[in-house]
Amino acid sequence: MNIDYSQEAPAVAGRLTLAQIEELVAKPMDTKPDRKYLIALSISLTALMIGAISLGLTFYYGTGLWGNNQPVGWAFDIVNFVFWVGIGHAGTLISAILFLLRQKWRTGIARFAEAMTIFAVMCAGIFPAIHTGRPWMDGYLFPYPNQHGLWVNFTSPLLWDVFAVSTYFTVSFVFWYVGLIPDFATLRDRATSKIKKTIYSIFSLGWRHSNRHWTHYEKAYMLLAGFATPLVLSVHTIVSFDFAVSIIPGWHTTIFPPYFVAGAIFSGFAMVVTVLVFVRKIFDLQHIITLDHLEKMNKVILATGMMVGYAYAMEFFIAWYSGVQVETFVFINRALGPYAWAYWIMVSCNVIFPQFFWIKKFRRSIPVMMVIVILVNVGMWFERFVITVTSLNRDFLPSSWAYYTPTFFDAGILIGSFGLFFTLVILFTKSLPVVSISEVKAVADGAQPTYQGGDHHA
């Protein structure tokens, strides 16, 4: 437990050689799935099936199966959408922003976090697609020349969402694939079976590890990181505009964009820690995904958690300071009204429990961080629930006030989205390198020239 913080910890622990790194990362792909893997997969597939059945029934009978009512017209769909998009943001932050900040420790976790981004955005994409109840009409979301002569409304935040989320997914996917190309080439060259070799050859595009290519590759990686950084900020800003551009009290606030972005990073890091704790244990990657990495992520969770807490407090302050009666009422209603239980779950999970991370011992303890990050996941889901439902359920007309209760189908689709996410994660761990082989090799001890043998005497 005695860590010397005056020196930067090595990005790869245990002085692994390059061949050992490769061996460790490629091992899950070279071995047959064991019993534990199949059990985990069957659990997540069960959740996915529950979601698929709930969704199928919703398509058949319509959105009347959901708990949405008047005035709570927006409920689980937008809650889950914002929750999953937020989860995705950690991946881009780790892969792009920490890359630009030259944080070497990101290499061990970047690939996994990027994959989680893609899967989380896929989960998020389900909800805007299904919330109309007629997902086969979703083509109308895109501006295409049609016989009505109509175009989409480019000034609507909901359309900004379409562009932001689809761009985010595409760019994240491309970023991820570009990172995978050298690894595919490495896997191709160590593959023994012909089928594997063919598949890896196709996806590696015939990459040759040529230095004349690496020059452009590194440039492209930096350009992509440079674009992904403002993109990730724009995406959750636009998601917050879905609320902030409307005139509902409790939504119509200028603090929303930074507040949402901080919340997204907060929840995303929590999800990454949740999954990585298992992955590093199951696949023996403790030397590549070290305790130092997890500790650093816990520090980010602590920092963003307090930003979110500040935003909660500031919303109340502005409600009082503005002197707007309806605004004041909405926030008092949030904390003391019919949904007070949800509000206090949110506050305790997001603001109070992460404070344990001030203590180094807890930051570096796997069981403690496990409990806290799961609580953060729960809290961040409730944050979106509180924002959406409490602002709507008591709106301007007291005669139309109503309590919203989700139905079995609402819950089923939420469970299904978790099922989809974990199914994709589990399949990913067995089929692709969960750690970037070439990047980790590059930051291992002795991987870069020391300039003693070559530079000065040549």
Add this chain to the structure above:
Amino acid sequence: MHNNKKLFGIAATFKTPNEIISAAKKVFSAGYNQFDVNTPYPVHGMDSAMKIKPSKLGFVTLVMGLNGAAVALLFMYWSMAVDYPLVIGGKPFFAFPALVPITFEVTVLLATLSTVIAMIALFFRLPDNKHPLHDTEYMKSVSGDKFGIVIEASDEMFKQTEVENFLKSLTPLNIEYIYFPPEESYAIFQPKFLLFLLSIALIVSGGTYFTLNKLMYMTPFNWMMDQDKLNPQKPSELFVDGRGMRTPVEGTVAKGFIPYPYKGQTNPVEVLSNPFLPTKENIALGKAKYFTYCTPCHGDFADGDSRLRGQFPNPPTLHSKRARDFSDGMIYHIITNGQNVMPSYESQITRDERWAIVNYVRVLQRAKNASDADLIDMNKEAGSNVAN
């Protein structure tokens, strides 16, 4: 063994990054240009050792990013302010601040996609799984944990023994000759391949046809069209008469309706008087309506020269003495009530329009039967003195 094959180059592998950096420098200073270094990850300092110029990839990003911004903004301007302007929230048609988010997203999308596509296709010339370096021991080792350099046979200075000795002087782990792989050829038009293409075409077109023309009209996709609600002009089981729409209550008066007192009388004793003065606007309205409703039978100038070619009996001319002596109210009565085979136009032409037509008919009658006094008046108006 490889004597009949064409040599691609000679490769050497090294164990440490320091060795490969110094090897690259020596190869470059020996004057070789066609050489490449293969390392499992980018080794820092290699670009300056190989004297590689900085990547120009950024220009692709810049140009395509600016293109994305311009295309997005112009398209949104065109669609929202030119092609189909809609007032949204009382804002200007071209509400620039509200268009910023999408402009930004499209910029990022186009910049990143074109950067990656340009990098892979133009800068790398990939995909290329037939490169001579593939499937060699050399490639396997540089893919793992070794650092390799290859001098290609296409270099002007390339001499087999000389290069081999030069590389050996760098004390590498291993030296390997790389040969071009044997040429493989495939016939494109094999029956199997053609069948494969044909089946793909059939599946895609059939699937598209089924989805768009059949599936979308099946349950539950058609539930938006077939709803349990009352439609006008459609049968319904809810009412005894089996009709979806209701007939008006007895004695219902249509909006703006004023009863015509002489309805049904062939020769009314008295008629209404014309409430409209023959102003320019009124006559223009009358002319338009006359052309729409009256000309098919009465002719363009009320001569009774029908253009129906005998499909309907020709009416008499309106320039007869009898017709000219009709009062305004009588002509109005005939339009409203009909006369002989002429049906009533009450339901098709509004009251005011009927009076306008009356005024226009008067214009036609006076034009065809002008007196000398009219001619003098006309010349006065035209500013000429021909008649004097």
